[in-house]
Amino acid sequence: MNLRIKPSLKLKIFLALAVFDLVAVGTLAYLTIRSQRNLLLDQMVERAKASINLMELSVTAPLYRLDIFQLETIAREAKALPNVDYAYVYDDQGRIVGDYHYDRRLYLAKLPDELSQRIVESNEILVDVDHKKGILHISKPVVLGHQKLGGIRLGLDLNPIFREIRVITLKTLGISATIFVLGLLAILAIAERITGPIARLTEGAKRIEQGDLQYRVGVKRSDEIGNLAAAFDQMAERLMHRERELRQSQSIIRRADRLSSLGMLTAGLAHEIRNPLVAIRTFTQLLPERYQEPEFRNSFQALALKEVDRICGLINDLLSFARPSTPNVSEEDANEIVDGIVRILDTEAKEREVAMYRHLSLDLPKIFIDKEQIKQVSMNVILNALQSIEGRGVVEVSTRLFSKNGTEQYVQIEVRDSGAGIPEKDIEDIFNPFFTTKKDGSGLGLSISHQIVQEHGGYIVVESQVGKGTTFLINLPVRQPGQRAAKGRPQVDEADSGR
């Protein structure tokens, strides 16, 4: 199971800025707490120094005289100062000679320890912070003139400071957390502001890709994203304009294609029209002589009407084919369209000594198509079939209903000829514009046909064998209007051709 997550740009921006926010706020909080902590400790040290300096002033004279009663009093008074945990006075040997609770008799009996020796021997204030016990130890030698008299040592309770530090830490963390959350909200807004237009651009690209050229991003901003959105909208506008121009060009080309087809039929059509006219002319020449013969008059009337109707029908078909059409999708019968085209081309087939057969399915459903466009497709494909036959041959036009993949239903128009066939190397190119193997061909017919069928959501399949003939399968979907047509290249010799 592939659980790979593809994070969005918005999520990436959010996460990156959130990490930055966390680091920035965290660093700020850490530095604030540390500086406050150091400040409080420094203040405590300064107070401790002031206290020990003050104590030194009062302890020097009694220490000089070794007045242990007074030293004891001083130590007791020092102990009574705020935050003072203990107070010791050492003599020049490092022995305790004054503290706040010891039995006086023990003063001089108490042996000097390493710390007291170090205090007496040092020349400066010694400060040591015991974080575990929460005590600040501060000591100082007592010197009078050049004589070291001893030392003093104070222990200051740091727990009130630590409590204050804890309160500051909690407050700082609370404020930092609030700033962090506010930062996250701001980041969310920033991420939205950055990616919102990009999302709209993405949506716009999709919509345009789907053919909705009316879509506009509509982001009014003066930054790069605003410029990009404006460029996008401008591009869409131009694309719409080009699309309009393209449609106009396509319309012109399609009309030219139809006229080209008509041009190819000119000889046959002239013959088709001339024959009835000759018959009518012959009857008209004989009319003065045989006007009194009722049988002649009846035959003339019948013949003239029949031929005129035939010519009128032919002209109507031609006009219908040649008329510039506007896109008009309606429910139509494919058999009727195919039949009309075959009728137009019937004379051409006869001229070419090609037998044309129709196998039209009687149970075809009506389909939503542009009738004139499908006529053009049928004309192009059937005319190509006729033209591909050198000498005598056969063109079979069939219609049928088939299901693709068992779900989608198509009406299929099959045009099979016994012509020369298409070389395999050319099959891929036959739907490309301006590709032709004919001397006087434009190379647009099949290209336009493919485009029309594709616009109807259908597709064309070609099967051909050189020397044996070619089969074109025009597949038009059976579905309601509004249902989107599938797009793609024409399929050649496709397995699921629907035959």
Next chain:
Amino acid sequence: MGAAVTFVVFCLFLYLPHFLGSSPLFAAEEKLIVFGRIQDDPVRAVRDRQEFVDYIAKKLARQGYSEGRILVVGKMRPLARALREGKVDFFHDSVVPTVVLSRWAGAIPIVRQWKYGEAEYDSVILAKKNSRIGGVADLKGKTIGFDEPHSTSAHILPRMLLVENELKLAPVTLPGRAKQDEVGFVHGADGNAIHMLVTDAVDAAATSTREFKELRPEIQDRLKIVGRTRSVPRLVISVRKDLDPKVVKALKEIMLNMDKDPDGKVALKKQQRTTKIDEIPPGSFQLLRDIEKFVFSHFGKQLDSW
């Protein structure tokens, strides 16, 4: 080869003093020159005099002294003992301790030390301007206030003046009165005698002339001087009796020349604005003897507590 040996010998010659100096056998004994001082507050005593003693010690380096120390004691007896035991080499004090320690420990006065810009000072006996006391003879039947018993200026010298004027002194308890043929006296604390006079607790008070001059004008205006003592040296510097005469000579020479040396001037000034140390005027030796005689005859055993 010869050059190398010469070089080694030369090097040994160069470093010989160093080797000898670092050897315990040849190392010069580092001596302390110790200054003695009688004062209740050892901190102030040391702070005011350390620079002076350091200067002396530095100048006595030729005599083998490397450092100056100050020994502060509360009374004269311990200082006398320290002088006898050689623990104090020299000291300074006013004339009374000088004569007492001279007798007890054989200390020898060698120079006079100025103080507050004065070589000598005297004391005065004051009375209210509106009183009938016009001189010391008028103090009969009156009460005089002194400061502490050991105060030279506010007790010993004025009392000596009264005795020299054949007045008989007797202690009284306030608000008691003296007998008609006697001068009653009481002791106060430092500066308290003037206060007793101003508040009419006593009829007269003794103090130094300098302190009288420093009184506020409105107080001064209410007082008059009814007696004045002889002038005595401000301070006298003495040495222990068994101090090496060479050292004594050097010490005396150093001190007499301190005011001519900028560093010496500074060191002197730090010590109660001393400007000078000079020879003891010949006349002062007789005065010292008079004071010694007076002190031992009048105070005897009391001196042990001073």
